Amino acid sequence: MKGSLIILAFFAVGILCGLYRWIPFDFTAHRATTYTLYVLLFSVGFSIGNDKELLRSFRSLDPRVMWLPAMTIAGTLAGCAVASLFIPDRPTTDVLAVGSGLAYYSLSSILITEYRGVELGTVALLANVLRELITLLLAPLLVRYFGKLAPISVGGASTIDITMPVISRYSGREYAVVCIYHGIVMDFSVPFLVTLFCLI
Amino acid sequence: MLIVLAILLAGILVGYFSKWRLRRIDRLIIVIIWTLLFVLGIEVGSNEAIVSRIRTIGVDALIVTTGAVVGSTAFAWALWMFIRPRTPRQDAYKQEG
Incomplete structure (x- = not known):
């Protein structure tokens, strides 16, 4: 929770700097952000590949739970396709790209800004931050009415860090491994899906 | 923009074979x-x-x-309904943990 507040604080201070022109330097005109993004993607990949504990914990999983990330992605895309009917002035692929952020708001908003401009990037940031907050707030209700896998699906990529403690509290500690596995598959899928829907 | 995926895959491969520890790269990620x-x-x-x-x-x-x-709740619920019958009853009592 604290981590996401710090991230939002940086974004908010950036907005203030932009609104009141505190920084006499046009970032958008430079390629620096693109290269910084590449460093970020490489680092995200590195941290996935580097953690050998994670590979080991995969093997102790119930094989049927392996399908959960696929369900999360299919459910998210289906839900977003329906949601796009209520946003007639945005193309369906844009809505699917935003949904493909899977609560990984930092990476998805940066990627979408790169591909489709800062306006859709902002939608992605808000939508995916909101998804994480909803997971934190609704986890107990989701478990009660829709089973122990529901908060993990709703949590998307955040199940590997911010929402994991809440989920393991309400779904049970044995689901922490599922959270990690799910979060890794999401981390890997977000750049892939966002790129796909931005370029179609 | 295949370059995005290529960079991600390169990161995973380098991470897998590298001796570098995880904590430093996590710091770098958060600062970026x-x-x-x-x-x-x-x-x-x-x-x-x-x-x-x-x-x-x-x-x-x-x-x-x-x-x-x-959408994701509905699909996760469907998977849960499919899996649950084979799960022992006892885990209903573990919920408070």
Whole structure:
């Protein structure tokens, strides 16, 4: 929770700097952000590949739970396709790209800004931050009415860090491994899906 | 933009074979994220088209999130219903843990 507040604080201070022109330097005109993004993607990949504990914990999983990330992605895309009917002035692929952020708001908003401009990037940031907050707030209700896998699906990529403690509290500690596995598959899928829907 | 995926895959491969420890790269990731979101904030704040449409943008974000949450809940529920019969009854008592 604290981590996401710090991230939002940086974004908010950036907005203030932009609104009141505190920084006499046009970032958008430079390629620096693109290269910084590449460093970020490489680092995200590195941290996935580097953690050998994670590979080991995969093997102790119930094989049927392996399908959960696929369900999360299919459910998210289906839900977003329906949601796009209520946003007639945005193309369906844009809505699917935003949904493909899977609560990984930092990476998805940066990627979408790169591909489709800062306006859709902002939608992605808000939508995916909101998804994480909803997971934190609704986890107990989701478990009660829709089973122990529901908060993990709703949590998307955040199940590997911010929402994991809440989920393991309400779904049970044995689901922490599922959270990690799910979060890794999401981390890997977000750049892939966002790129796909931005370029179609 | 296959370059994005190529970089991600290169990172995974280098990470897998590297002797470097994880903690340092996690620091780096968070600092880069702070920087990029700060820059995104500047872009948003200095872009009049966004500032003047911020309510529409907020409402659109809410609609997308609602769709994503309802859809993923429904699909996770379906998988849960499929898996549950084989799960022993006892885990109903573990919920408070």
